[in-house]
Amino acid sequence: MNTTRFLTLLIIAMPCWATADVVIGESGTSCAQDGACTNRFHPDIPMVASAEPGERIVMKGKNARDLQLVSTDQAAADRFASAGPSGIAHPLVGPVFINGAEPGDVLAVTIETIDPGPIGWTSASPFGFAAGAVGIESRFILWRLNDDYAQTDALPGIRVPNASFPGVIATLPDEAMLGRMLEREAQLAEAGGAVLLPDTDSAQPSSLCGEEGSKPGECLRTIPPRENGGNMDIRYLKVGTTVYLPCNVQGCGLSIGDFHYAQGDGEVSGTAIEMDADITVTTRIVRDGPDLSHGPHYEGPASLLSIPSTRFYATTGYPLKAVGEVPPDIAYLANAKVADLPNLSRDLNLAAQNALVAMIDYIVDRYGYDRTQAYMIASVAVDLRIAQLVDIPNVGVTAILPLDIFVD
Numbered sequence: 381m382n383t384t385r386f387l388t389l390l391i392i393a394m395p396c397w398a399t400a401d402v403v404i405g406e407s408g409t410s411c412a413q414d415g416a417c418t419n420r421f422h423p424d425i426p427m428v429a430s431a432e433p434g435e436r437i438v439m440k441g442k443n444a445r446d447l448q449l450v451s452t453d454q455a456a457a458d459r460f461a462s463a464g465p466s467g468i469a470h471p472l473v474g475p476v477f478i479n480g481a482e483p484g485d486v487l488a489v490t491i492e493t494i495d496p497g498p499i500g501w502t503s504a505s506p507f508g509f510a511a512g513a514v515g516i517e518s519r520f521i522l523w524r525l526n527d528d529y530a531q532t533d534a535l536p537g538i539r540v541p542n543a544s545f546p547g548v549i550a551t552l553p554d555e556a557m558l559g560r561m562l563e564r565e566a567q568l569a570e571a572g573g574a575v576l577l578p579d580t581d582s583a584q585p586s587s588l589c590g591e592e593g594s595k596p597g598e599c600l601r602t603i604p605p606r607e608n609g610g611n612m613d614i615r616y617l618k619v620g621t622t623v624y625l626p627c628n629v630q631g632c633g634l635s636i637g638d639f640h641y642a643q644g645d646g647e648v649s650g651t652a653i654e655m656d657a658d659i660t661v662t663t664r665i666v667r668d669g670p671d672l673s674h675g676p677h678y679e680g681p682a683s684l685l686s687i688p689s690t691r692f693y694a695t696t697g698y699p700l701k702a703v704g705e706v707p708p709d710i711a712y713l714a715n716a717k718v719a720d721l722p723n724l725s726r727d728l729n730l731a732a733q734n735a736l737v738a739m740i741d742y743i744v745d746r747y748g749y750d751r752t753q754a755y756m757i758a759s760v761a762v763d764l765r766i767a768q769l770v771d772i773p774n775v776g777v778t779a780i781l782p783l784d785i786f787v788d
Contacts, residue, residue: 402431404473405440407656410448411471411584417442419470419582419637420589420599421608423554423629427477430631436492437634437661439473444547444638444654446471449499452522454533460501461520468582470602470611474635475552478627478663485627486669487551489634490662491619494544496525497656500641508649509769516649523641523653530641530653543642545617546659547652548602549676550609551625552633561606562598564700564723565773571717573725574772576601602638604774605698609676612696613652613768614778615643621680626672627665634663650770671745674698674738675776682782685763689782695742696767697735698774699727707733725773732764735779747786761785 404416411417416428431437443449446468447460481487500523504516521534530540553561568575580596583589589599605612609625617623625632636659643652670677675696682689701707706719707730724730739762743754758779767776 401436401438401660402429402476403438403440404429404476407440411442411446411468412586416473417471418474418584418635419468419472419602420584421550421553421602421610421635422588422595422599423552423558424588424595425475425552425585425633427475427631427633430477430479431663432479433481433663433665435662437476437663439636439659439661441473441546441637441639441657441659442471443497443501443656444470444651447501449497449501449522449656452499452524452532457520457522457534461518468584470548470638471584472548472602472635472637475633476635477631478634478665479631481627481632481665482630483554483628485632486666486672487625487627487632487634488622488664488666488669489549489625490622490664491546491617491659492662493660494546494619494639495658496527496542496544496639496641498525499523500525500530500653500655501651502649502653503651504649507770509646525641525653525655540642540653543615543618544655544657545615545640545643546636547613547638547640548609548611549617549623549625549636550602551627551635552629553600553606553608554628557608557628558598558600561600564721567721568723568725568773571721573721573723575723575725576603576772603771605675605771605776606774607673607675611638611771612676612776613638613640613643613647613771614678614696614776615640615645616680616684616694616778617678618680618684620684621678624666624670624672624677626676636661646766646769648769671738671741674700674734677738677742682784685780689784691783692780693742693783694778694780695735695738697731697733697738697777697779699724699730700734700774701730723773726769726775728766728775728777731775731777735764735777736762739779739781743781757785
C-alpha cells in the first residue's frame with residue numbers, strides 16, 4: 381500500500397475521533413433572529429447550549445449595537461450616524477450551561493482565541509465621559525480591520541494595533557442576587573443617581589424580558605457591571621487571560637459579547653472599536669475559589685499589561701457599600717441619602733477602595749501575610765487602574781498585582 385496515501389487517509393479520518401467544538405450563535409443575522417442571542421440577565425433565561433469543563437466553546441458574536449456591517453464607505457457611516465442609537469445594545473452569546481457546575485462554585489473562563497470581523501465602528505456622543513467639558517460633536521466612523529491593525533479614512537495617519545477582548549462576560553444571577561441588585565439600583569434612581577433600570581426596549585429574550593414578556597421589570601441590563609460580571613469593559617481580558625466568575629445557578633449560565641478590537645483605559649467616548657467576532661473559550665470549575673463578593677477576578681500573562689512581571693492577578697471594584705456607611709471622602713456632604721444607599725453613582729474613590737480591599741483579602745488568603753503587610757505590599761506593587769467610566773452607575777477600577785514579586 382502507498383504509505384503517503386495511507387497517512388492521508390489517517391489524517392482525513394482523525395476528525396471522526398476528535399471531540400468537536402461547541403459552536404454557538406449565527407453570523408450575519410440579527411440578535412432577534414439568533415436563538416443563541418440575549419442581552420439581559422435573569423435566572424429564568426433558558427440556557428442555549430451546554431459544554432463540558434475543558435471543552436472548547438466557540439461563540440459567534442455580534443457588535444455592541446447589532447449593526448449589520450457590510451461596507452466601510454462614508455455613505456455607510458452617514459447612514460448609521462443619521463439613524464442615531466439603534467439596534468440591540470450588547471447582544472450576547474449565551475447563556476451556556478457548564479456541566480457539573482453548582483451554585484457556590486467559581487467558574488474559570490480562559491480566552492483561547494478571538495477572531496475579529498472585517499469592519500468595526502466608533503461613535504462620539506454626549507453619553508461619553510466629560511463630553512460636555514471637552515466640547516465634542518456627535519460622530520460615527522467605520523474601520524477596516526485585519527488580524528494586525530485597524531484603519532479608517534476618518535482618521536488619516538492613524539493605525540491602531542489589534543488588542544481584541546470581550547467587553548461583556550458574565551454568569552446568571554440567582555433570585556437572591558437579582559433581588560439585591562434590583563433593589564439597590566431602584567434606591568439609587570429614587571435618590572437621583574444615574575442608573576439604567578430594567579426596560580423592555582429591544583430586550584432579549586423578548587418572551588421573558590420584552591414588553592409582552594412574563595417578567596419585564598426584573599431583567600437586568602448589561603450595564604452596569606455587577607458582582608456576576610457584565611459590561612466590565614476591562615481591556616486586559618485578552619487572549620491568554622482567565623476570568624473568575626461566580627456560579628450562582630446550576631450550570632452557571634455563561635454569556636459573552638460586546639467585542640472590542642481596541643480600547644483605551646476608560647473608554648471615554650462610550651465606545652471602543654466595536655466589532656463582530658468569534659471567540660473561543662474553555663472553562664474550569666473551581667471549588668473553594670476566591671471570594672468574588674466585590675466582583676470578578678482575572679489573571680494572565682503580564683505581557684498583556686506591559687508591566688515588569690511574567691504573570692499578574694487582578695481584582696475589580698465598583699461603588700458598592702454597606703447600608704449605613706458613609707465613605708470618608710464624601711462625609712463632608714452630610715447627606716443622609718448617602719448612608720442609606722448600598723450603591724453610589726460614578727464614585728471612583730469607592731470603586732478603587734473596593735478593588736483594593738479585594739486585593740488585600742487575596743494577598744492575605746493566598747500568601748499568608750497579615751493585613752498590614754498586605755497593605756504595604758499593595759502600596760509598593762499593586763496598580764490601581766480605571767477599567768471604564770461610562771457604565772453608569774458602576775464605574776470600574778481594577779487592582780493589578782504582579783506575581784513575580786513573590787519569590788520562593
